[in-house]
Amino acid sequence: MRISPMFLLIMILATGATAGAPSVSQSVVSPTDQMTDPCLYGVPTCGSALSWLTVQVNDDNGDGVPNVLVELEFDPASNVVVCNENDLSRTTGLTGSVSIPLRFGGTCRATEVKGDPDEPLCSIFISLGGGDRIYLRGFPRIVSADHRGSKGDPDEPDRSVDSSDLAYFGSIYGDPGNDGWRIDYNGDGQVTLADNIMFGQAYNLDCE
Ligand SMILES: [Ca+2]
Numbered sequence: 001m002r003i004s005p006m007f008l009l010i011m012i013l014a015t016g017a018t019a020g021a022p023s024v025s026q027s028v029v030s031p032t033d034q035m036t037d038p039c040l041y042g043v044p045t046c047g048s049a050l051s052w053l054t055v056q057v058n059d060d061n062g063d064g065v066p067n068v069l070v071e072l073e074f075d076p077a078s079n080v081v082v083c084n085e086n087d088l089s090r091t092t093g094l095t096g097s098v099s100i101p102l103r104f105g106g107t108c109r110a111t112e113v114k115g116d117p118d119e120p121l122c123s124i125f126i127s128l129g130g131g132d133r134i135y136l137r138g139f140p141r142i143v144s145a146d147h148r149g150s151k152g153d154p155d156e157p158d159r160s161v162d163s164s165d166l167a168y169f170g171s172i173y174g175d176p177g178n179d180g181w182r183i184d185y186n187g188d189g190q191v192t193l194a195d196n197i198m199f200g201q202a203y204n205l206d207c208e
């Protein structure tokens, strides 16, 4: 099923946790909290260790909050294509940590979608249960190695990384300009060999 990019939510539902309530400032989202230009990097593949988002849910004392449901939610108005929606819900373990595979194609930039650079459209929220939800993180970008399609619409991601994506990647890599953000996969604010290597690791992978 096709889901478009723009708005990302993580809902964390407290389910009988013995620690305190989740804290926004004490929780840590990796690797995006360590990035200069934070982004979610998706690789459309099954069973790959290439790209994960790890959320360490802590309470006000910095102690991990176990048994909390963390859920990624993409805004239907975006054009991110997810491999399997079942990936998007995971529960924190005893230490309060949960890792979610970022298995999707497509690209999103909040400022392109709504034209407002101050509006954090690609975001994470924590739900504390009982219908309460609080904002955790915002991402200005969602990127992936899947830019173009060799099946169906050639201008849309198709859940696989092949020669059409390589051609697109190469065209930007040679002259990043204003499109450089689309292939800055590691979120360091630059297009370098490191991004090229990440693309190479994703090449020939798909959701099957
Ligand atoms: Ca593709």
Ligand SMILES: [Ca+2]
Binding pocket: 183, 184, 185, 186, 187, 188, 189, 190, 191, 192, 194, 195
């Ligand atoms: Ca980079």
